[in-house]
């Protein structure tokens with residue numbers, strides 16, 4: 001179905017093209033030229049300007065031979081550190097870095113699969129649907145590319161994100177929404193030795209509040225965590241401010257909102273009780289991926305996976321991906337297993353066979369959408 005030698009070659013070219021979050025310019029130029037060579041109309045949105053990056057997201061489209069539904073394929077162009085000067089090694093069918101950098105199969109595997117699946121379809125002259133391709137910036141560290149993507153430029157109703165660290169054949173259908181939380185308790189400073197009774201210790205207030213609060217595992221679909229804390233000026237000063245950062249996550253928006261409201265209320269009540277006050281900074285990050293068997297995007301993903309002879313399987317994860325933003329913006333999106341392992345570490349790897357399979361899945365999605 002696809003050209004196995006070429007997808008490996010493309011993958012190696014991509015990982016050796018330097019890229020990092022907000023510095024995706026070289027990568028974007030390379031991908032744009034590849035897409036244009038296949039006949040795509042390519043534009044970039046203004047997400048780069050909005051977040052202070054080198055380039056915006058790439059949005060590309062190619063008219064199909066059949067006017068069925070539009071197929072949308074997405075992968076991200078940035079990578080985590082250290083990801084500059086990667087020297088990929090292929091040994092016994094496994095691709096790794098030389099051990100001094102990551103491999104950036106997250107997400108060059110997704111990029112290569114999309115390019116190869118489309119190129120093979122074009123060469124073989126098979127029927128194809130209208131295709132939209134989105135290559136995002138700044139996925140790592142907060143999904144900031146897809147958060148600022150210009151969704152008005154897209155016509156597809158479903159999207160396939162090619163960026164999950166699960167095996168090819170798996171489909172991530174559940175990933176929680178997230179809200180980022182900052183709570184700052186403001187008490188009253190006083191000399192701890194001379195007149196401590198005149199102070200209000202912000203840490204004591206926070207401690208009382210936290211013991212009255214539901215945290216950790218809230219229910220099957222919901223979690224909350226305080227992961228960072230700092231405060232205080234000196235050992236002899238009653239602590240005036242104490243700041244905590246954390247997040248609340250849930251597969252169900254209402255449950256996440258209820259948890260945030262609960263936390264804010266407990267902090268406020270407790271602070272008032274002690275004569276302190278609280279400043280809350282609550283930032284909604286993204287909505288959930290919460291797809292059910294039978295949802296169109298899953299049916300199509302399953303059909304494509306079966307076309308390449310694999311057995312499709314659903315997976316839930318606790319982390320976010322560009323799929324969260326697409327779903328938040330009303331485009332039903334799942335994240336497809338891409339077969340890379342050990343992402344974000346120097347031990348990152350991907351079997352050549354998985355790379356070939358995910359390229360074949362993209363090709364099969366084209367067949368699937370053309371046959372609707």
Ligand SMILES: [Zn+2]
Nearest residue numbers: 076106107163
């Ligand atoms: Zn990724």
